[in-house]
Amino acid sequence: MKVRFWGVRGSIPVPGRATNRYGGNTSCVEVRPKGGAPIIIDAGTGIRKLGKSLMEEAFREGKGKASILISHTHWDHVQGLPFFSPLYRAGNQIDIFARQRDTHLAAVFSQQHDSPYFPVPLSAMHADMHFHELIEGARFDIGRAKVTCARLNHPYVAIAYRVEVDRAAMVYCSDTAPFTDMLLGRDFVPTNDFPTLPPATIRELASMRAGVVALARDADLLIYDTQFTPEEYESRPHWGHSRPDDAIEIAREARVKQLCLFHHAPMRSDDENDAILKKYRKEIKNEKFTLVSAYEGLEIALGDEAG
Amino acid sequence: MRIKFWGVRGSIPAPGPETNRYGGNTSCVSVHTASGGLVIIDMGTGLMHLGNSLMAGAFGKGKGRAAVLLSHTHWDHIQGLGFFAPVFIAGNQFTVWGPGGSPEVLEAILEGQMDPNFSPLQTLKNFSARFDVRAIGTGDATVEAEGVAISAWLHPHGATTALAFRIEEAGRSFVYASDVGYPESGPTDDAIAFFRGATVLLHDSTYRPEDQTTRRNRGFSSYEDACAAAVAARAGKLVTFHYDQDYSDDDVDEIVGACKAKLKPHGIDVVPAREGEEIAI
Numbered sequence: 001m002k003v004r005f006w007g008v009r010g011s012i013p014v015p016g017r018a019t020n021r022y023g024g025n026t027s028c029v030e031v032r033p034k035g036g037a038p039i040i041i042d043a044g045t046g047i048r049k050l051g052k053s054l055m056e057e058a059f060r061e062g063k064g065k066a067s068i069l070i071s072h073t074h075w076d077h078v079q080g081l082p083f084f085s086p087l088y089r090a091g092n093q094i095d096i097f098a099r100q101r102d103t104h105l106a107a108v109f110s111q112q113h114d115s116p117y118f119p120v121p122l123s124a125m126h127a128d129m130h131f132h133e134l135i136e137g138a139r140f141d142i143g144r145a146k147v148t149c150a151r152l153n154h155p156y157v158a159i160a161y162r163v164e165v166d167r168a169a170m171v172y173c174s175d176t177a178p179f180t181d182m183l184l185g186r187d188f189v190p191t192n193d194f195p196t197l198p199p200a201t202i203r204e205l206a207s208m209r210a211g212v213v214a215l216a217r218d219a220d221l222l223i224y225d226t227q228f229t230p231e232e233y234e235s236r237p238h239w240g241h242s243r244p245d246d247a248i249e250i251a252r253e254a255r256v257k258q259l260c261l262f263h264h265a266p267m268r269s270d271d272e273n274d275a276i277l278k279k280y281r282k283e284i285k286n287e288k289f290t291l292v293s294a295y296e297g298l299e300i301a302l303g304d305e306a307g
Numbered sequence: 308m309r310i311k312f313w314g315v316r317g318s319i320p321a322p323g324p325e326t327n328r329y330g331g332n333t334s335c336v337s338v339h340t341a342s343g344g345l346v347i348i349d350m351g352t353g354l355m356h357l358g359n360s361l362m363a364g365a366f367g368k369g370k371g372r373a374a375v376l377l378s379h380t381h382w383d384h385i386q387g388l389g390f391f392a393p394v395f396i397a398g399n400q401f402t403v404w405g406p407g408g409s410p411e412v413l414e415a416i417l418e419g420q421m422d423p424n425f426s427p428l429q430t431l432k433n434f435s436a437r438f439d440v441r442a443i444g445t446g447d448a449t450v451e452a453e454g455v456a457i458s459a460w461l462h463p464h465g466a467t468t469a470l471a472f473r474i475e476e477a478g479r480s481f482v483y484a485s486d487v488g489y490p491e492s493g494p495t496d497d498a499i500a501f502f503r504g505a506t507v508l509l510h511d512s513t514y515r516p517e518d519q520t521t522r523r524n525r526g527f528s529s530y531e532d533a534c535a536a537a538v539a540a541r542a543g544k545l546v547t548f549h550y551d552q553d554y555s556d557d558d559v560d561e562i563v564g565a566c567k568a569k570l571k572p573h574g575i576d577v578v579p580a581r582e583g584e585e586i587a588i
Contacts, residue, residue, distance in 0.1 A: 012352055012390050015322035015331025016582075024322025024331065045319060048552075073424050075389075079382070083319050083552075101424075108424050116380045116407075116416040119465050119525065155427045188429035240427065266355070266390075 001145075001166045002301050003221060004030045007046020008294040010175070010227045010241065010263035011076050018269040023296025025049070026076035027263060029172060029223065033165040034304055036143050037065040041161060041172045046296065047080035055085045062091025062127075067142045070098035071174055072158035073108055081109070082118055090126035095142075099157050100133035134159065150211040152176035154240040155183045162215050168303025171216045171256070174225035174263045178246045179209035181237055189238040209250075216254035220302045223294065224250065225263040229276065232265070244280045251289050258300070259284075261293040308476055308588040309339040310507065310546075314353020315580040317486075317513050317527065317549040318383050325555040330582025332356065333383035334485055334549060336509070340476055344453025345373040348472060348483050353582065354387030362392050369398025369436075374452035376459075377405030378485050379469035380416045388420065389428050399436035404450055406461070406470050407442050414440040443470060460501040463488045465526025471501060479506045479588045482542075485549045487511045488526025494536040502540035506588050509580065510536055512547035512562055527551075530562045534569040545570060548580045 007025035014024040026044025145165035160173040227241035251259040314332035321331040333351025407413030471484035513527035537545040
């Protein structure tokens with residue numbers, strides 16, 4: 001498989017000279033099984049340019065097929081979808097996967113297209129769209145690829161995905177906080193003033209963390225939310241994002257081969273991202289995995305495609 | 308008045324080296340009045356950067372006050388709100404004026420953006436600042452805010468409508484007219500009447516004419532519409548604005564050059580809206 005990054009930013013797109021090298025688009029990653037249809041993870045603004053590139057293929061003729069795995073429906077992970085050209089072409093088949101919660105997925109995605117916000121209703125997008133609601137522990141196949149998922153510790157709800165195909169496995173783990181305070185299931189976390197956790201919650205957090213480690217076990221590539229530096233995390237543990245230090249611990253325990261820093265903070269300049277990568281490359285030099293930092297246009301070949 | 312551009316792009320933010328010179332953030336303009344007031348027009352992603360800059364002054368201390376004018380509530384005109392730092396500081400006060408017919412309807416639309424499915428902020432009620440939502444009627448209307456008179460004009464924008472604003476101070480005027488969809492015949496009489504004699508006319512210049520032909524139903528102007536409006540209304544200056552997300556800086560250069568050539572014989576200056584730049588009236 002080949003993994004290509006189209007959007008690597010968290011929270012909000014940030015155009016400008018300071019983000020030219022890493023890119024200012026919000027989260028979108030393309031996974032391409034060898035000779036297969038694209039499996040897209042998240043639909044931040046990066047999916048707009050991916051869509052343009054796909055329109056060079058069968059999607060232009062209305063004969064394309066793609067799957068979109070949504071980690072969660074916060075804006076920075078769905079806001080590009082109305083600008084995804086293949087959705088406007090009749091005949092294209094687009095399967096959208098995301099977590100089940102109290103509102104039906106089609107209704108959630110329709111809301112982004114409501115008339116006060118966007119001129120084109122979801123129903124007017126002519127592609128053949130199917131929504132698939134995922135429950136805890138879901139496993140399914142997309143073509144030859146096997147997909148599994150795990151819950152993450154993020155306000156409301158978010159899930160991580162593992163895609164296995166072509167004798168390789170990649171894991172996408174964004175957005176999540178470390179597993180020290182419970183954020184999952186909460187609509188709004190007002191402050192970082194967390195109460196002492198009851199034992200049941202501590203067990204639940206430990207089990208969520210173990211689920212993530214198991215999902216990432218022996219993966220060739222682990223893409224992980226590392227929006228915060230340790231200093232920034234101190235005042236924002238309730239925002240639902242991790243530090244590189246948290247990602248490194250998970251990578252070590254799961255024995256992954258490569259760790260990728262992802263979901264960069266909006267105000268993080270290219271030079272700051274360089275400095276973070278340099279610092280943590282030093283820290284992991286005795287580990288068994290390598291470290292990269294995601295940038296728009298980065299392509300990583302794995303398994304049969306690695307050559 | 309000092310007018311500063313924080314976001315000049317239409318539809319969706321367009322990051323990348325190809326938009327560095329004009330900027331890739333969606334619509335947001337600030338107007339500092341001569342009498343010391345602050346009027347913010349539209350809340351695209353440029354609003355985050357305006358907010359970060361305001362935090363260095365009174366807004367950082369919870370002593371800031373501003374009026375916000377919303378042309379309409381499409382994403383590219385409201386998506387910066389959740390990232391506008393001053394709304395998280397108690398003591399700051401915002402009065403938001405926009406379409407929707409009633410304050411309740413407009414507030415509900417803005418609330419929709421904070422829905423837990425989409426945002427960890429959950430509701431506007433979690434803002435620490437005072438955030439009063441008002442509505443501007445569906446017809447012509449005038450409001451008094453931040454010590455200046457502001458009139459609004461509701462115009463077609465594709466299948467929907469949007470508001471244009473005119474701010475008057477000390478005999479000078481600034482008109483903001485983004486997302487304007489004219490009939491094929493071009494600017495209408497009511498548009499010209501609203502823009503008449505503006506010292507500065509900021510006008511939707513989304514498309515080249517040839518790109519507009521295939522996208523007429525989207526409700527945006529071509530630069531030719533913008534020029535025709537400036538000439539007919541005898542504006543002092545035309546500011547080009549709301550560039551298509553697929554246009555590179557070189558494409559926008561072409562639009563600006565074409566406007567200059569068209570308006571020079573009429574003695575009308577053309578100032579392209581560029582992120583971070585400011586003009587004084």
